[in-house]
Amino acid sequence: MRLRAPTRFAGPLGVPGDKSISHRVVLFSAIAAGTTTIANLNRGADVQASLNAVRVLGARVDQDGVLVRVTGVARLRDPAQPIDCANSGTTMRVLAGALAGRVNAVLDGDASLRARPMERVAEPLRAMGADVRCSERGTAPIVFTPSQKQLRGITYELPIASAQVKTAVLLAGLRAKGATAVISPSHSRDHSELMLSAMGAAVDVDGLRTTVRPAQLHALDGYAVPGDVSAAAYFIAAATALPGSRISVLATGINPTRSAALDVMRDMGAHISIRNLSVQHGEPVADIEVSSASPLRNVELDPARVANVIDEIPLLCALAATANGSFTVRDAAELRTKESDRIRSTIELLRAFGVSVNELPDGIAVRGGRPLRPPLAISTGGDHRIGLTAAVLAAAARAPLVIEDADCIATSFPDFERAWHAAFAKEPASA
Ligand code: S3P
Numbered sequence: 001m002r003l004r005a006p007t008r009f010a011g012p013l014g015v016p017g018d019k020s021i022s023h024r025v026v027l028f029s030a031i032a033a034g035t036t037t038i039a040n041l042n043r044g045a046d047v048q049a050s051l052n053a054v055r056v057l058g059a060r061v062d063q064d065g066v067l068v069r070v071t072g073v074a075r076l077r078d079p080a081q082p083i084d085c086a087n088s089g090t091t092m093r094v095l096a097g098a099l100a101g102r103v104n105a106v107l108d109g110d111a112s113l114r115a116r117p118m119e120r121v122a123e124p125l126r127a128m129g130a131d132v133r134c135s136e137r138g139t140a141p142i143v144f145t146p147s148q149k150q151l152r153g154i155t156y157e158l159p160i161a162s163a164q165v166k167t168a169v170l171l172a173g174l175r176a177k178g179a180t181a182v183i184s185p186s187h188s189r190d191h192s193e194l195m196l197s198a199m200g201a202a203v204d205v206d207g208l209r210t211t212v213r214p215a216q217l218h219a220l221d222g223y224a225v226p227g228d229v230s231a232a233a234y235f236i237a238a239a240t241a242l243p244g245s246r247i248s249v250l251a252t253g254i255n256p257t258r259s260a261a262l263d264v265m266r267d268m269g270a271h272i273s274i275r276n277l278s279v280q281h282g283e284p285v286a287d288i289e290v291s292s293a294s295p296l297r298n299v300e301l302d303p304a305r306v307a308n309v310i311d312e313i314p315l316l317c318a319l320a321a322t323a324n325g326s327f328t329v330r331d332a333a334e335l336r337t338k339e340s341d342r343i344r345s346t347i348e349l350l351r352a353f354g355v356s357v358n359e360l361p362d363g364i365a366v367r368g369g370r371p372l373r374p375p376l377a378i379s380t381g382g383d384h385r386i387g388l389t390a391a392v393l394a395a396a397a398r399a400p401l402v403i404e405d406a407d408c409i410a411t412s413f414p415d416f417e418r419a420w421h422a423a424f425a426k427e428p429a430s431a
Pocket of ligand 1: 165
């Protein structure tokens, strides 16, 4: 991917549908009674993996122009082949909760997904009585065998604040005997709780404890996926860093369990404001207006907020490199189990731009405020968020950039190159 050098960012723009929400609406609709019509579904490869999975499990998927219709099935079908979750951890972990105890199936994925921890989702499902087995290394392929008995509700204390594992346990809980509760060490994204409630499940949230009771889900009468705030964040950071920029990212999800990175940027001095707020099926959606800001200053990142900025940590480190002072991320060892070891890959990316940065066992320390030295080309190592963060670093340095192995960007943001260039202002800022 060849990115040109921007002068500044301008104008209204849209981002793809939220990836987390897109997975959920596809996977939940597949087990709900009736047909859910979905607008603005994320078209990236990850969500495609969820659509393919529900299709082979017997749900009906129809594409009708910009709309996708998913019709649920009462009894999931045993797939003849392993289900390929490709690069998508959310497909694999969330689907595990829907499959546990009721089908003969195998979940598999690409080399990156096969290296990621899956025992964390198999363990609570086994505690509910399901037969779920990972490889000896605790990874995919995951093998599911139906249970004779109904699953039993449990109270499960998550060792890490994973929204994917929380969702899997709650989904299995919909078919279990009695109540199922998940206790999280800190708040993680709550899209599942909101959507399951909208689909008719009794979901009770009490602080860090979420409880579900057995329920049959019902299709939603039309669901519009909000724009992905994690995708918007790259434009917001670039517009913040490039003088003279002014953008508005339209109809974007600003759920507080996802938008904490915007709060961190605001604390750094970014000019970000919210317009046209509405709530759709429980999810807050708004236009996000941004104008450039300088100087930025680095702030402390509260470790309790890490789960709510987890996907934006590479980006926050990049913005921190352009700001005065230093920025330290701690308590984020989870980053080592993402699409890449994101502590390593973020550090390598920042160093490629001449940034002074230290690796910590559970985080990253960035020394900001020195001029960036942009390379001609970088490698993503197969991680979309590293490629997207590289685009922001190059923009902040007003440099062109070649992104090698850029295909992975399409897992979350198909058509990124066109969208990025479309946001470049056609003429320089008037004085
Ligand atoms: C996601 C949860 C997070 C996040 C991932 C998407 C989700 O992962 O990093 O990109 O949609 O639930 P964990 O559940 O592993 O924290």
